[in-house]
Amino acid sequence: DGAVPLIMLFAARTGNHLQAVRPVQLDASGQLHEVTDTTRAPGSKAIPGAELKLQAADGTEKTIYYFSADLSDWKLTTKSAPLAYVRTLGPLTTYVKSATYLMHKSYFSKVRNLVLERSNYLLQDDSGIAMKYFPKNNWQFTYYGTYRRPINLFAKQYQPELTTAYHDSLHRARPLPFGTGYNWRQTDSNLLLAKRRTPLSK
Known part of the structure; x- marks a missing residue:
């Protein structure tokens, strides 16, 4: 996704070491899963995203999740996974x-x-x-x-x-x-x- 390189850039500029990046997705119920095949099936209710593992200069481990989703009411009526996921946090x-x-x-x-x-x-x-x-x-x-x-x-x-x-x-x-x-x-x-x-x- 076009946003992930920017996240990586600013993570590095703020003194973080990027350790790993992997594709992830939210299923229809908002559960987080690793993705092995990034091909998106037509009509899928999965929400694509990325997981970034960072280490700060002081050694603190951090995890960033980025998801690409339409958050309008109309779209969330049929793809409510982002709301369900955030409620677990x-x-x-x-x-x-x-x-x-x-x-x-x-x-x-x-x-x-x-x-x-x-x-x-x-x-x-x-x-x-x-x-x-x-x-x-x-x-x-x-x-x-x-x-x-x-x-x-x-x-x-x-x-x-x-x-x-x-x-x-x-x-x-x-x-x-x-x-x-x-x-x-x-x-x-x-x-x-x-x-x-x-x-x-x-």
């Missing part, structure tokens, strides 16, 4: 970046709800989950950087609630010393750290 720390504002939309509700149900921490730019979907009593928010209106392509996804939050003089946004997301310049970028007030234990 326990409480999550989730990162969302440059997500084309898909989880703002009604037809990406399944993955959005899963993230909100299973995450203890969520770090995202404004293209992730819209603020209106967070049950405010359940989450504590820390804002970083500067919130600008989305780029023209996504202008309709502007969130007045974020503008208000970033102009709160009592709870000022913290500095963000790098650029990220669609507004990639350091002076225009934002990140939101959402922390669940009562952490999930399992």
Whole structure:
């Protein structure tokens, strides 16, 4: 897959040693399997992916799984393996970046709800989950950087609630010393750290 070489590149650039890469897949029930034949049968409900084994500079062993899947509600109705697999992982720390504002939309509700149900921490730019979907009593928010209106392509996804939050003089946004997301310049970028007030234990 085109994403795997990029994962390998950034793993190496962050001081990790790549030990092994192998193809894997999720079956229809969300169970993880090694793949010996990467030929995909028409109509298969399996989700293709890759497993990367890494070793950090301090010797810590790490495993990365990458899966290629359509996470729209329509597709997850017939191929729900990604949801089933993620539910086996326990409480999550989730990162969302440059997500084309898909989880703002009604037809990406399944993955959005899963993230909100299973995450203890969520770090995202404004293209992730819209603020209106967070049950405010359940989450504590820390804002970083500067919130600008989305780029023209996504202008309709502007969130007045974020503008208000970033102009709160009592709870000022913290500095963000790098650029990220669609507004990639350091002076225009934002990140939101959402922390669940009562952490999930399992």
